[in-house]
Amino acid sequence: MHGFRRDKKEEEDGSGSHSLLHLDKSSVLQEARATFNGTPVVARKCSHVLTKILMVLNQGEAIGKEEATETFFAITKLFQSRDQAVRRLVYVCIKDMASISNDVIIVTSSLTKDMTGKEDEWRAPAIRALCRITDAQMLQSIERLMKQAMVDKTPQVASAALTSSVHVARTNPEVVRRWLNEATEAASSSGEGLVQYHAIGLLYTARKHDKLAVRKLVSKHARIANRSSLACCLLIRIAAKALEEDDSVPNSGEMMDFIEGCLRHKSEMVIYEAARSLVGLNATNPKELAPAVSVLQLFCSSPKPTLRLAAVRTLSAAAAIQPAAVSACNLDLENLMSDGNRSVATLAMSTLLKTGGESSVERLVKQISSFMADIGDELKVEVVRAVRSLCEKFPRKASTLSATLAQMLRDEGGVEYKSALVDALIAVLHDDNDARNAALSHLCEFIEDCEHTSLATRVLHVLGREGPKTARPAAFIRYIYNRVILEAAAVRAAAVTALAQFGAHCPQLLPSILVLLRRCALDQDDEVRDRATLYIAIFQSEDQSLISSFISGEMHYSVTALEKSLKNYLKTSCSEEFDMKTVPIATPLEQGITSGSAPGSAPIEPVVARAKATVKEDPLEKVPQLAKYSPVFKSSGPLALTEALTEYTVSCVKHVTGSHVVLQFTCENTLTDQLLEDVWVQVEGDLEIVEIVNIDELKCGVQQSCYTVVELPDVDNLSSTFTLACTLKFKVRDCDPTTGEVDDGSYDDDYVLEDIEITVADHIQKVLKADWAAAWEELGPQNELEDTFALSAMNTLQEAVKQIHSFLGMQACERSDNVPEGRSAHTLLLAGVFRGGHAVLVRSRLALSNGVTMNLSVRSTDPRVSNLITQSVG
């Protein structure tokens, strides 16, 4: 490449600035037109200018359609050049300009000529460029060529055709489906490994929605011996993904056998991939993990550092789910602790922390400090997480461990590392009383010298919550008040709130707190002053209910939803008062994330916590017709309304809003010879349909949602359960599965689905009450209802607890959902908020006696809600 070579030279000369730096867009484009339009073209100069264009494009500079088109046409003139470098740069430019220029199809014939020509160097890049510029209408004209290229004997050409088809499949899956015979041929070719790999990649992309086809793909290609290692790894991933999504896939055993068989492959890459997939599949039983663990164990003593790293990383992930299965490797891991590679050593240690017994904890923890000095933050976080889970596992060691954490907190580190440490210390607070005081004082010490505002405010919040519960709350005041003097406004504000907590919970401290708050009320920051003034006023009113709802009480609203509701409110005329009851309640998981408190909420290990974003967007905002029903109060999990592997599969999510239920039906058409139009779901039952949003067109293999909205009666007329009979309605247009051609005529058809039930649980959002008894007292007995039931179908208390819990859809508090073994009586404490913002608490006393007897008490801010709940049980 002339251009590059010259640049290199200039660079070495050190003469002048680099010619590709500080390019001016318009002068480059100008130069391009001048250079490319000449006769004859000078290859060396053209290469250089093309490079400049690419540079400008990749700098992200915006190029207007007209300019771009003009430049594009100038570039097309370079097809007269037979210079290798020029031509290859031309292909790259065409790809990069395909979306910003008009009439790019002008190069179609030139590219098809190059892709079938004699010049091997041009064929592959021409294919890639051709697929970029070809739109849906033109695809047909290149079909034959693409199919030929896929089975071309030159590996680069076949690979280019296969990978480009993967891109085409994203926008035109039905066309690419017609090319699969050739792809299958390429996948079975014995030649180049990369071609097999790309071919399998294409076959999978084209059929990934079809479970049956995926299964066939794996079983067909698994059998071919002498498969390339890359292709083999891909097949493992495909099989693992299919198993992970749904292990009821027919023949899942066969796929599992294939993955396990790969543990005996001759290539290390394949063996590792198989082991990693087995670990990722979350095997619940140590026996299933054993074979994977034993190959990883072998890798631990490999001379290759990459293999050792891979092995220990995967073992570390495995240890998070199945420490027992990994403990077989303890000896090898001990050896790796002295590995020359710091990352390997640290991972080995954090794995040992997970697998080791209580006795080894202290010894390992002692070694931590020798590691921490020279590893990156990412690994440090790993270690902190390991220590944290140790605290949970061995509560007796919590004090020792929290001292270690505190020591780490004093060292240097980025905000993520520090925040992992703070999280760990906060987690210790919940678990153990001895460790609590120690952890709190470590945190106090930490905020004395903490440069991260976000962490300081978080710690202050925790001190405000936990400090008053300790034996000597007064000890914390000094630390907190120091913040008011020394810190940034946000931290000062948080400190004021923390002080108010002490005032609310510790009456003996209130006079001194008021003195401090009065000083804070002179602060120069508005927020700090406002908070102090508010708290002083509330305290002076001496009204306990005010104090409990504004200071000591817990907030259950979802913060993101509150923000959104307020924003929406500001868009209105604001003539009516803002109604807090319209704000959705945060689910305990969400609360756990924000306060770092709920047990088991924060992800300990990435492998375990894979997927499931917790703070979700409002699903109704995305659909314009439905935005008026937003916000959603509670969404159920998806519910299958058809059996797996039927012609049409439909699942339903119930979004309950203030006064409606939006039923979201996710539909998939698995028939290749049908195109569905105007798809919707009819529901019949006690509730009126008020709105329908249908799917205009549902192609085979695509998942789309239609919506049916029903109106809920007010609480007086609410019955505990509504049953809705569902029917999928649609128009069918037959189409040819191979060509994708669609018939003109269509006919109506329908398909009966399972019924949907809207139960009490759908109206209640879970809320975690840290102090359930206090909340019970606060609600008072005025709306209490009580009843006793005999649950004859239940045999154990645990079973009854599980049933009641899931039936009511409320949050179990104080870990009352666990029945200690050997008990004959148990009390389940539940908390929630009813649609419309009414707090509900349920106490269910259970006793074992010929089945289970249950005494149920319900308290709520609304008597109708108490009533509804007792009715729903009986």
Added chain:
Amino acid sequence: MGIFSKLAEWLGVKRKECNIVVVGLDNSGKTTILNKLKPDDSQTSDIVPTIGFNVENFSSKSLQFNAFDMSGQGRYRNLWEHYYKDCQGVIFVIDSADKLRMPVAKDELDQLIQHPDLVSKRVPVLFFANKMDHRDALSSVKCSTLLKLDEISNKPWHICASNAITGEGLDEGVNWLSDQIKSYLRDLERRRR
């Protein structure tokens, strides 16, 4: 022609390069003509309608041609003009058996002659009245009448009847075009000095 390029190379003579555009309605035989003009060993037997354009190289005794073989289909015709700016010659191919579309060809020709990038240049235009072997083929004289070639005043032009399949008539046309382009280039040189 193959011999020429080899011999010339061997003698170290480098022929002058020139760019020409090859236009005309779809199915008139542009691609077939250019294919026939190429050396025997690089001719193909598989000719499909052109989408966009293609560059073909061929040479005459004294010139090396880069020919931009444009697509003649309706929706691509407005793209021809992108290649007018720096061409030194035009080949306009007429399907002499397609009497029905003569007015369409005439229309496209007018637009070409009056195009801002060509109107003031004395670029030579060669017409091939192609498919002369066809039973209903019009003679080259008849074609030139229908297209009113007499009215072209500021450009040298020439029409030959041709058969792209056998190659008949092609050499005559290309020789004429080579001579014209050479004198056109000489003119340009002179004016530049």
